[in-house]
Amino acid sequence: MKKLNLDATDIRILSAVQQHGQLSKTKLAELVNLSPTPCWARLDRLKAAGYIRGYHATLALERIVDFTQVVVTVSLTHHRKTDFERFEAYIQNLDEVTDCVATGGGMDYVMKTATPSLGAFQAVMEEMLSADLQIDRYMTYIATRQVKTSRPNLAKLVTNRS
Numbered sequence: 001m002k003k004l005n006l007d008a009t010d011i012r013i014l015s016a017v018q019q020h021g022q023l024s025k026t027k028l029a030e031l032v033n034l035s036p037t038p039c040w041a042r043l044d045r046l047k048a049a050g051y052i053r054g055y056h057a058t059l060a061l062e063r064i065v066d067f068t069q070v071v072v073t074v075s076l077t078h079h080r081k082t083d084f085e086r087f088e089a090y091i092q093n094l095d096e097v098t099d100c101v102a103t104g105g106g107m108d109y110v111m112k113t114a115t116p117s118l119g120a121f122q123a124v125m126e127e128m129l130s131a132d133l134q135i136d137r138y139m140t141y142i143a144t145r146q147v148k149t150s151r152p153n154l155a156k157l158v159t160n161r162s
Contacts, residue, residue, distance in 0.1 A: 006158075009034060013042055014051060015154045022055045061114070062146075069114050069143035070121050073107040077136040084108070087133045096124045107139075118142075 006014075012032040016023065023031070029039040046052060061067065076083050084102070091100050091111070099112040115121040121140075129135055 010042060010046060011155060011158050013039065013046060017043070017052060017055075018151055018154060021057070058149075065116075067114050067116055068118050068121055069112065069146075070118075071141040071143060072111045072113060072125075072138055073141075074109040074111065074138045075106070075136045076108050077134040079108070083134050087135075090128070090131060090133055094124065094128075096121070112143075 009032060013028065013034075016028055016031040020027075020031070025036045025040050028043065029036040032039060034042075074087075076087060087109070088100075088102075091097050091109075096113050096115050097111050098114050101110050102108065103110055113121055113124065115124060125138070125140075
């Protein structure tokens with residue numbers, strides 16, 4: 001994907017939206033120190049270019065429901081493109097998998113899952129093992145508490161890039 005040349009104002013707009021979600025035209029303009037109409041035009045351009053994937057609320061899930069969170073590392077038997085594509089397509093359709101990143105090194109993927117119970121998690125893993133995804137091995141880590149969850153600081157990433 002081609003990257004636009006983003007200036008400091010674009011970064012401020014994206015940072016404000018990342019931190020606060022949807023904002024009124026006036027509030028966003030105030031946060032980025034720009035008048036409302038040009039600010040909104042820039043936001044529309046950034047949306048159209050695909051820099052904003054969506055808006056969501058971060059829920060205090062632990063206050064709503066009891067659930068089990070498990071971190072899983074997965075290594076595939078073979079490392080062919082079709083094996084990775086099959087695994088990744090399967091994961092896209094699993095609501096229980098909340099995050100999945102492909103990694104280099106000893107494991108191919110690291111996933112975070114959320115299920116109603118440990119038994120429900122095991123059922124998901126058994127389904128995956130039965131789905132011919134060429135899983136060689138997996139390791140599970142039961143999450144006991146959330147220490148930190150956040151989004152990257154866009155302004156720092158842009159400032160510190162080489």
